[in-house]
Amino acid sequence: MSEMTAPTTSDRGFFGEAKYPGIFGWIFSTDHKRIGLLYFWCIFFFFCVGAFLGLLIRLELFAPGETIMGAQTYNAVFTLHGVIMIFLFIIPGIPAAFGNLILPIQIGARDVAFPKLNLFSWWLYITGAILAVTSLFTGGGPPDTGWTFYVPFSAQTSTNVSLAAIAVFILGFSSILTGLNFVTTVHRLRAEGMGWFRLPLFTWALYSTAWVQILATPVIGITVALLFAERVIGTGLFDPTQGGDPIMFQHLFWIYSHPAVYIMVLPGMGVVSDIIPVFSRKPAFGYKAILISSLAIAFAGSLVWAHHMFTSGISDLAVMVFSFLTFIVAIPSAIKVFNWLATMYQGSILLDPPMLFALSFILLFTIGGLTGLVLGSAATDVHVHDTYFVVGHFHFVMFGGTGMAFFAAMHYWLPMIYGRMYDKTVATVAWGVMMIGFLILYISMKVVGMQGMPRRYYDYVPEFTGLNQLATVGSWILAVGLVLLFANIIRGLFWGDPLEANPWGSASLEWQVSSPPPTENFDEDPVVTHGPYDFKQAGIL
Amino acid sequence: MNPQPLITTTEAVDKAFYIIFGISGVMLLGVTVVMIYFVWRYNRKRYPVPLSQKNTNLWLETTWTIIPTILVMVMFWYGWEGYLSLRNIPDNAVPIHASARMWSWLFTYENGKTSDKLYVPVGQPVKVQLTAEDVLHSFYVPAFRVKRDTVPGMDNYVWFVADQPGSYDLFCAEYCGVGHSAMITTVEAVPAAEFSAWLAAKPAVSDAGKNLLQKHGCLGCHSLDGSPMVGPSFQDIGGRQVVVISDGESRTLTRDRDYLEKSILEPGADIVEGFPPSMPSYAGRIPEEDLTGILDYLTGLKGEQQGDKATPERDALEPVEAEAEAEAQEPGQAAEPAEAAGPGDFVSQGENLAGKNGCLGCHSTDGSRRVGPSFKGLMGSERTVVKDGQEITVSADADYLIRAIREPGVEIVQGYPAAMPPYPQLSDEDIKALQAWLETLK
Numbered sequence: 001m002s003e004m005t006a007p008t009t010s011d012r013g014f015f016g017e018a019k020y021p022g023i024f025g026w027i028f029s030t031d032h033k034r035i036g037l038l039y040f041w042c043i044f045f046f047f048c049v050g051a052f053l054g055l056l057i058r059l060e061l062f063a064p065g066e067t068i069m070g071a072q073t074y075n076a077v078f079t080l081h082g083v084i085m086i087f088l089f090i091i092p093g094i095p096a097a098f099g100n101l102i103l104p105i106q107i108g109a110r111d112v113a114f115p116k117l118n119l120f121s122w123w124l125y126i127t128g129a130i131l132a133v134t135s136l137f138t139g140g141g142p143p144d145t146g147w148t149f150y151v152p153f154s155a156q157t158s159t160n161v162s163l164a165a166i167a168v169f170i171l172g173f174s175s176i177l178t179g180l181n182f183v184t185t186v187h188r189l190r191a192e193g194m195g196w197f198r199l200p201l202f203t204w205a206l207y208s209t210a211w212v213q214i215l216a217t218p219v220i221g222i223t224v225a226l227l228f229a230e231r232v233i234g235t236g237l238f239d240p241t242q243g244g245d246p247i248m249f250q251h252l253f254w255i256y257s258h259p260a261v262y263i264m265v266l267p268g269m270g271v272v273s274d275i276i277p278v279f280s281r282k283p284a285f286g287y288k289a290i291l292i293s294s295l296a297i298a299f300a301g302s303l304v305w306a307h308h309m310f311t312s313g314i315s316d317l318a319v320m321v322f323s324f325l326t327f328i329v330a331i332p333s334a335i336k337v338f339n340w341l342a343t344m345y346q347g348s349i350l351l352d353p354p355m356l357f358a359l360s361f362i363l364l365f366t367i368g369g370l371t372g373l374v375l376g377s378a379a380t381d382v383h384v385h386d387t388y389f390v391v392g393h394f395h396f397v398m399f400g401g402t403g404m405a406f407f408a409a410m411h412y413w414l415p416m417i418y419g420r421m422y423d424k425t426v427a428t429v430a431w432g433v434m435m436i437g438f439l440i441l442y443i444s445m446k447v448v449g450m451q452g453m454p455r456r457y458y459d460y461v462p463e464f465t466g467l468n469q470l471a472t473v474g475s476w477i478l479a480v481g482l483v484l485l486f487a488n489i490i491r492g493l494f495w496g497d498p499l500e501a502n503p504w505g506s507a508s509l510e511w512q513v514s515s516p517p518p519t520e521n522f523d524e525d526p527v528v529t530h531g532p533y534d535f536k537q538a539g540i541l
Numbered sequence: 542m543n544p545q546p547l548i549t550t551t552e553a554v555d556k557a558f559y560i561i562f563g564i565s566g567v568m569l570l571g572v573t574v575v576m577i578y579f580v581w582r583y584n585r586k587r588y589p590v591p592l593s594q595k596n597t598n599l600w601l602e603t604t605w606t607i608i609p610t611i612l613v614m615v616m617f618w619y620g621w622e623g624y625l626s627l628r629n630i631p632d633n634a635v636p637i638h639a640s641a642r643m644w645s646w647l648f649t650y651e652n653g654k655t656s657d658k659l660y661v662p663v664g665q666p667v668k669v670q671l672t673a674e675d676v677l678h679s680f681y682v683p684a685f686r687v688k689r690d691t692v693p694g695m696d697n698y699v700w701f702v703a704d705q706p707g708s709y710d711l712f713c714a715e716y717c718g719v720g721h722s723a724m725i726t727t728v729e730a731v732p733a734a735e736f737s738a739w740l741a742a743k744p745a746v747s748d749a750g751k752n753l754l755q756k757h758g759c760l761g762c763h764s765l766d767g768s769p770m771v772g773p774s775f776q777d778i779g780g781r782q783v784v785v786i787s788d789g790e791s792r793t794l795t796r797d798r799d800y801l802e803k804s805i806l807e808p809g810a811d812i813v814e815g816f817p818p819s820m821p822s823y824a825g826r827i828p829e830e831d832l833t834g835i836l837d838y839l840t841g842l843k844g845e846q847q848g849d850k851a852t853p854e855r856d857a858l859e860p861v862e863a864e865a866e867a868e869a870q871e872p873g874q875a876a877e878p879a880e881a882a883g884p885g886d887f888v889s890q891g892e893n894l895a896g897k898n899g900c901l902g903c904h905s906t907d908g909s910r911r912v913g914p915s916f917k918g919l920m921g922s923e924r925t926v927v928k929d930g931q932e933i934t935v936s937a938d939a940d941y942l943i944r945a946i947r948e949p950g951v952e953i954v955q956g957y958p959a960a961m962p963p964y965p966q967l968s969d970e971d972i973k974a975l976q977a978w979l980e981t982l983k
């Protein structure tokens with residue numbers, strides 16, 4: 001099907017055809033692959049910054065009392081870690097980077113539906129990112145509210161919360177416009193023969209996510225705009241002395257930010273749903289069940305936000321309803337896990353790096369999901385809410401889930417984009433080191449949280465010292481693994497061996513184009529004759 | 542609604558924990574084992590070609606939809622049942638009011654008595670009414686599995702019963718700013734008779750000033766014993782020189798009565814160097830007579846008044862000793878032995894001196910940087926100091942120590958502000974004791 005073009009400097013697919021010279025060929029390009037790579041490297045950079053801040057947090061918590069920084073600095077560091085990791089890494093992570101790179105090719109399109117809007121989204125992203133960074137060095141100092149911006153504290157603190165709120169507002173628009181683009185692209189630009197049930201599950205996951213992005217993100221825009229108004233003109237909407245209600249802020253915040261959790265994790269599930277069939281040489285088991293559960297998660301996930309507020313003072317009836325709905329949303333997640341396992345049954349399994357990351361997604365996401373049940377259950381949530389148990393839980397789901405899926409996508413698709421392969425042995429070793437560090441770090445957090453250590457604590461009582469030190473040691477191991485992983489993939493993408501055609505043996509469309517793909521992906525519009533996991537029709541079996 | 546015998550909040554919540562962890566453990570084990578087994582069993586080395594291309598099975602799909610549904614409903618139910626136990630207050634619960642503010646707790650009992658630790662009778666349920674004065678906080682006692690946010694403008698509550706005497710950590714669990722992690726106190730569970738005796742006892746008159754500090758939450762951030770907290774310690778505060786930042790300019794002021802009053806009413810005007818600008822203004826929040834009382838007390842806290850180690854020390858009190866101390870404002874305080882270092886025990890005498898004289902407010906013992914250089918590794922080290930505008934290197938020996946304490950403005954360690962006041966009240970003997978102690982801090 002595809003003709004392998006050996007990567008040369010003169011003919012390197014879309015790399016060789018820029019409209020403008022140098023950097024302008026990237027930042028003014030409307031090619032979805034160039035925009036995808038812009039996003040990828042920005043997101044990659046911010047992940048490294050966020051991870052570095054995370055290491056500083058762990059270092060400070062190595063011993064009670066002041067270790068490397070003062071309390072105010074610490075509060076700014078964990079706020080920044082949260083804001084960067086959530087708004088600049090994990091929300092745009094898979095959809096904006098890999099969605100842009102892969103989705104159009106997967107459905108046989110030449111580009112997304114609105115290429116200029118796509119470029120504009122990236123500009124919004126980078127503007128928001130610059131403003132977020134600017135908020136550190138201007139005004140009353142770096143924001144110290146935590147990424148949740150809870151009032152009344154966020155309305156009172158003299159630090160630069162207003163600018164950070166504007167940054168979040170702008171980043172929100174980037175996310176909305178990307179969602180809009182993807183929904184339109186999937187509806188309008190599928191190639192001939194690419195019916196809805198021939199869509200790869202990654203595309204399905206992005207499609208479900210895009211709807212959440214469009215529908216939920218405006219609420220965070222409104223919320224931070226109201227916070228801005230509260231700070232600047234004293235609207236008093238959240239101020240009880242003026243008849244306002246601080247709890248209302250929490251509702252508004254979580255109406256977006258809980259669905260945002262699914263914006264973060266659904267695309268990761270899509271990556272795993274695409275990788276497991278390829279490395280098991282089996283069609284995705286329960287294709288329809290997986291795609292329906294994606295839609296179900298997107299829908300039901302929008303109705304569970306108040307489980308972040310069980311101890312806030314909302315009514316007991318509200319606690320019951322939201323606890324019930326939270327347990328409901330656990331079901332489609334469980335169905336996905338069982339379907340992934342069933343896909344491997346009677347397969348021919350190869351443990352190449354993308355598969356290792358996909359399997360660790362299943363393991364870590366399962367642990368994260370099961371500890372999520374502790375948080376969904378009303379009685380147990382009261383004990384562990386706002387403790388390190390929650391911190392451990394969401395790092396399992398976000399980093400162990402979405403983060404691992406991001407690494408899986410990196411090792412699965414980026415070689416196709418660059419036309420070069422990384423060293424698989426080094427990637428496997430790095431994966432092993434990361435897993436050890438990861439489990440030590442975040443399991444320690446969960447245990448110390450069960451013992452009652454609250455989160456966002458700069459200092460702690462001496463009983464918690466041992467587990468905190470263990471966690472910090474885990475963070476060092478994890479960091480070594482990450483450095484190895486990143487060094488290996490960067491080396492591979494830029495200086496690695498030329499890629500052989502369709503190296504993993506996928507039946508999906510994105511592997512049938514030459515590598516790196518040409519500017520408009522297909523020399524002539526493709527006609528799709530089989531599903532994305534039909535290995536027999538694709539001639540792989 | 543009140544089951545007999547009384548189920549503690551801990552028991553009610555732990556039941557739900559056991560059920561959820563039990564089910565989750567089995568599920569996790571199952572998923573992990575199946576995954577590893579498949580990877581081994583269906584490895585490509587063993588099967589270069591997959592055994593089947595089967596991709597659907599209605600019975601399987603139905604089964605693994607229904608079983609998780611039943612399991613999550615079970616978990617939901619026990620979670621909800623446990624939650625109800627946390628919400629339904631036993632009839633005979635003792636009412637106590639808790640007020641949270643940046644960054645301390647104030648507990649008020651039925652008869653109007655107040656404390657900054659929460660005293661509760663063993664075996665008797667207590668209902669704690671929760672309010673907040675400034676921002677969100679959260680009342681959290683891990684041992685009793687209770688947590689509830691304190692929200693400005695809203696009344697929340699928790700109830701619990703301590704079935705064993707003891708001291709239990711009480712944390713603020715909702716992020717509230719720079720002093721969040723210092724907003725820690727304890728629940729002191731004491732036998733019912735002791736609790737009644739303590740409740741009935743009048744606070745000692747001499748403690749009036751301290752009670753005012755406690756009432757207004759000052760002690761949440763300012764210690765009385767020289768130990769650094771969010772704000773500067775109150776020890777030796779009256780009359781001393783201090784370096785402050787006013788409008789970005791650094792200047793030296795004397796902490797007289799006017800300064801102290803301004804610091805309370807306009808805390809943002811002059812920020813003591815090395816501390817965050819986080820104190821809220823008390824203008825309009827503090828009655829005139831309370832302000833006078835506090836100023837009287839603070840200006841009286843001079844060097845000669847020593848050993849007034851008060852409230853912020855977390856482990857200072859043993860509830861079991863409470864009987865003997867019923868007339869003290871708080872059990873435990875009066876029982877503290879008079880500080881008398883044994884003759885010849887120079888090291889601990891030196892340590893005491895450093896604590897009493899407030900050295901530790903500016904100099905750490907663990908190598909971390911504060912207003913002044915750390916004490917760790919000080920003795921015998923070579924350091925660069927600025928003397929008469931010239932940088933010179935000196936050896937930190939006994940002579941240097943005397944110079945640094947008696948005339949701290951002459952040689953300033955490079956990179957630090959000239960902030961330290963002279964300590965003429967320390968005798969040669971005292972300085973030798975300090976030196977002996979400093980020698981141990983390698």
